[in-house]
Amino acid sequence: MELRALGDTGIHVSLLGLGTVKFGRNQQVKYPTGFSIPDDQSVTSLLHLVADLGINLVDTAPAYGNSQQRLGRLLPGSRDQWVIVSKVGEIFENGRSRFDFSFQGTLKMVQQSLRDLQTDYIDCVLIHSDGDDLRILRQEGVYDALCELKQQGLIRSHGMSSKTVQGGLAVVADMDVVMATCNLDYDDELPVFEAAAASHKGVLVKKGLMSGHVSGQKGVLASMRHILAQPGVSSMIVGTINPDHLRQNVQLLESLTS
Ligand SMILES: NC(=O)c1ccc[n+]([C@@H]2O[C@H](COP(=O)([O-])OP(=O)(O)OC[C@H]3O[C@@H](n4cnc5c(N)ncnc54)[C@H](OP(=O)(O)O)[C@@H]3O)[C@@H](O)[C@H]2O)c1
Numbered sequence: 001m002e003l004r005a006l007g008d009t010g011i012h013v014s015l016l017g018l019g020t021v022k023f024g025r026n027q028q029v030k031y032p033t034g035f036s037i038p039d040d041q042s043v044t045s046l047l048h049l050v051a052d053l054g055i056n057l058v059d060t061a062p063a064y065g066n067s068q069q070r071l072g073r074l075l076p077g078s079r080d081q082w083v084i085v086s087k088v089g090e091i092f093e094n095g096r097s098r099f100d101f102s103f104q105g106t107l108k109m110v111q112q113s114l115r116d117l118q119t120d121y122i123d124c125v126l127i128h129s130d131g132d133d134l135r136i137l138r139q140e141g142v143y144d145a146l147c148e149l150k151q152q153g154l155i156r157s158h159g160m161s162s163k164t165v166q167g168g169l170a171v172v173a174d175m176d177v178v179m180a181t182c183n184l185d186y187d188d189e190l191p192v193f194e195a196a197a198a199s200h201k202g203v204l205v206k207k208g209l210m211s212g213h214v215s216g217q218k219g220v221l222a223s224m225r226h227i228l229a230q231p232g233v234s235s236m237i238v239g240t241i242n243p244d245h246l247r248q249n250v251q252l253l254e255s256l257t258s
Helices: 038-052 067-074 103-117 134-137 142-151 165-174 190-198 216-228 243-257
Strands: 002-007 012-014 015-018 057-059 084-088 090-093 096-099 125-127 158-161 176-180 204-205 235-239
Touching: 012 015, 038 067, 038 142, 038 243, 057 235, 084 103, 090 103, 103 142, 125 142, 125 176, 134 142, 134 158, 134 165, 142 158, 158 165, 158 204, 165 176, 165 190, 176 190, 190 204, 216 235, 216 243
Parallel strands: 015 057, 015 235, 057 084, 084 125, 125 158, 158 176, 176 204, 204 235
Antiparallel strands: 002 012, 090 096
């Protein structure tokens, strides 16, 4: 699997990353069909397969139920073979999301993520936007808190999973990594990709398969081709708990890059 630079962070990530929402949360999600959260044995064997296929990037969040705790317990191999991307700001409790983008709240949430992930550093922490990207960046304490955590060496890089073009452009200007949406139905955030490429910032693509609304070999291949054609892409994060889909995704991506 091809590794790409995550902007100018010094971190290298596999072109396909694993999204882990489905490791811990099956409420209030936008997937086309319901699903059961996989047991430990299934998660363990999926993570071994992920490593065997050359994927080193896992994307998680405190808002993904117990996804972080499960990765902490079940990620195989050594810590340094993985690039862990987590988030801050969204808390999912009792079937509902709430948000805390304060300075102290951010420090606390990242400390909790470090404990849950059983690690002493996180490779990248993204602000989990509620949609009001610019207000969060300009009026809350989260940005300063992430800079402090980076200075302390507890996180290696920071960024935002943004939802607007203006927000994405501000992230590219001030932070290391932007997570943005691109798929066959939605190209609105392409100016963010262009800006990130021009300033050597990391770009993680979310919802590339339209949260599962694209399927079939033809649809997945067309989606991947579309994403790879965009500038600046470091990695495409695809969520799956199905080993056959994982193998298929790697095979299709490699057919486009080799
Ligand atoms: N920060 C944010 O605001 C945010 C928002 C959304 C997503 N994300 C991150 O980005 C990741 C990806 O986003 P996403 O999960 O919404 O969407 P996605 O990756 O576009 O789609 C995931 C869905 O596609 C299905 N899938 C995967 N490979 C497939 C294949 N080969 N054929 C058919 N179906 C396939 C999966 O089902 P199976 O499990 O059955 O394979 C899953 O339901 C998330 O896991 C998360 O890490 C972040």
